Amino acid sequence: MFLIYISSAVAEADGVEPLISVLSSKRDGAVASAATVLTNLATQEPLRVIIQSHSVMSAIVEPLHSSNSLVQSTAALTVAAVGCDADARTELRNAGGLEPLVKLLHSRHDEVRRNACWAVMVCANDEPTAAEMTRLGALDILEEINLSIGRKNNFSEVALEKILDHNLPQKYSQMGYLASSNIILDGFYDYGKVKRGIKLLPLEELSAQELNDRRAIILVNTKAPEA
Structure with a gap:
């Protein structure tokens, strides 16, 4: 109750903008x-909406680049708290904040790595952000973290699965299952089981390969062939 009172007081006193500065x-x-x-x-x-309206995700990019572990940790936590908003994720992506966030997954500090995993998990809720984090290497780093007993945490495995939710062929080939919430659409393909760390080739590259006697690739395509 005390925290709610203080938070409301800060908002009423127009304290959000000075805080962001x-x-x-x-x-x-x-x-x-x-x-x-x-x-x-x-x-x-309501306060999160106010904070986001002051471009907090653009402002948090510089702290994400910090070399101070406390700043890194608290900045990642702010991303996790605000990143549940789709516009906030777009702003972070456009401001170049995903690259320093993904780099924090490499941190040797447990709290920094944990909070970075938390932020990545939240940001992976939409396809463009998940795709950009994948391009920046988040998938590889999270797989590496989860293979280490000492480095994995409560959020690293969920973050990995969240990113894979936007790459269902890779998820199915790597994990051997899909969740009930994963909806298979045209373009999904079953390549077969692959080991962790092995990236699935895009369908375009696979279709360009010569025919061979290996396991057939099953493609989902419900569209009628063109006449």
């Missing part, structure tokens, strides 16, 4: 504190 400060402690307060405010949807 602190994210560009050269003082690591101030940046980390501002990011933490913004994360707490974002737990309430």
Whole structure:
């Protein structure tokens, strides 16, 4: 109740914009504190909307590039808190924030890596953002993390599956199953089982290969052939 009161007071005093401006400060402690307060405010949807309206995702890119582990951790947590909004994910993507976020998955600091996995999990809720993170290597890094008992965490496995939800052929070939929420559409193909870390070739490249005696690739295509 106290936190709700403080959050409302900050919003009523027009404190969101000054908080976001602190994210560009050269003082690591101030940046980390501002990011933490913004994360707490974002737990309430009306305040999260206000925060997003002040372009917080563009402002958080610089802290994501920080070399300070506390700033990295709190910045990733802010992304996780605000990234449940589709417009926020688009803003982060357009502002170039996905690259430093994906790089944080490499962190040797458990909390930084955990919060980065959390943020990636949230941001993977839409196809364009998931595709961009895949291009930046998030899929490979998450697979590597999940193979390590010491490095995987509560969010790394879910983050991996969230990204794979936007690449169902890879998910099915790698994991051997699809979730009930995964909807197979035209263009889905079953290549067969592949080992972790092995990338599935796009259908266009597979179709350009010469015929061989290997396992047939099953393609889903419900459209009637053209006359």
